[in-house]
Amino acid sequence: MSVTRGRPRGFDLDEALDRAIDVFWRQGYEGTSLSDLTSAMGINRPSLYAAFGNKEETFKLAVDRYAQIDMAYAAKALSAPTAYEVARQYLRDNVDAVTTPGKPPGCLSIQGGLSSAPQDDPIVEYLAGRRADGEKQFARRFEQAIADGDLPATEDPADLARYISTVSTGIAVQAASGATRADLQRVVDRALRVFVDHPE
Template sequence: MSTTAERGRPRGFDADQALDRAVEVFWRHGYDGTSLSDLTSAMGINRPSLYAAYGNKEQLFRRAVARYAEVDMAYAREALQQPTAYQVVESFLRANADALTRPDRPAGCLSIQGGLSASSGNEQIAEFLAASRRSGEEALAQRLGQAVEEGDLPADTDAAALARYVMVVSEGNAVHAAAGASRGQLHSTVDLALRVLGS
C-alpha cells in the first residue's frame, strides 16, 4: 500500500531547490524543448507533486523565471544602487558577462534561451519573457533618468535609448555566450560599450 509520501512529494522536499533545478532545465532546453519528464527527473518529484506544488508547465516556467530573476540576476538590482550612471552600467554589464559564463550554470541567459523558439500555441511564453526583459530595461531607464536629473549625465541624454543600448549589449552577449564566446571576449565587448558613457 502506497504511503502519502510516495504518492505526493518525497520527504524532505525543498521547493526552492527543486525550482532551481527546473530553472536549469528550462535554461538548457528552452520552454518548448523541456518535457514534464525532464522536469520531474531533474526536480526529483513525480507529476502529481509538480502539479500540486507549482501548477502546470507554464506556471512552473513563470515561477522559474521569477526565481532566476531573484537569484541569478540579483546583480542587476545591485547595479542600480551604484552612485553614478557609469558605475551602474559598468557594474551591470561586467556582472552580466560573468553570469553568462559561470561554469556551474548553462551558458547564456534563461530569459533569452527560454523562449527563442516558442512554437505555435506558446506565443505567450515569448511575450512573457519579452515583458520581463522590458521591465528590467525600464528600471534601468528610470535610474539613468535620475542621473540626468542629478547632472551626472548630460541634460540632453535620452535615458530610455541609453537603457535600450545597454540591454542590447547585454542580450547580444547572452546570445554569443550561448554560442561559446568566452568571458574575456564578452568583457571586451563591454569595454567598447562603456566608451559611450566616457569615464
C-alpha cells in the same frame, strides 16, 4: 517561495525549482517536456502540479527564482553612484553570470524563449514583458542621472536603457554560442565607450 497547497511534501520546493531552472536553461521552454521536468526534479506529475502548477506556471516560478538569485546583480548595479558605474557594474556582472562555470552558458530569460512554437507565445510575451520592466528601471535611473547632472540633458534615458539591455542580451546569446568571458569583457569595454564623459 511560499506554496501552501495540499498536504506536506517530501521534497524541498526550492531545490526542485532549482533543478527546473537548470532544465529550462539548457533546453529552453519549448524543448522541455513535463517528463524532463519531473525526472530532473525527482517528483511525479501530480506532485509537480500540486506544488508548482502546469509547465507554464513552473517556468514562471523558475524565472522568478532565477531573477532573484542569478540576476541579483542587476538591482545592485542600479544603486551605483553614477550612470557609468551602473552600466559598468551591470554589464561586467552580466558577463560573469552568463559564463559561470558549472552552469549553462547564457541567460535563462533569454534562452528560455529564443525558440518557440506559436502556442508558446504567452511565454515569449511574458519574457519580453520582464525585459521591458528591466529597461524601465534603467531608464528611471538614467533620468535621475540627468537630473543630477551626471549625464548630459541631451541624453535620452529610454534609449540608453535600451542600449544597455540590447548589449546585455547580445552578451547572453554570444555566451550560449561559446564566447569566452574574456571575449565578452572586451565587448563591455567597447559598449562603455558610449559614456564618453566617464572613461573607465
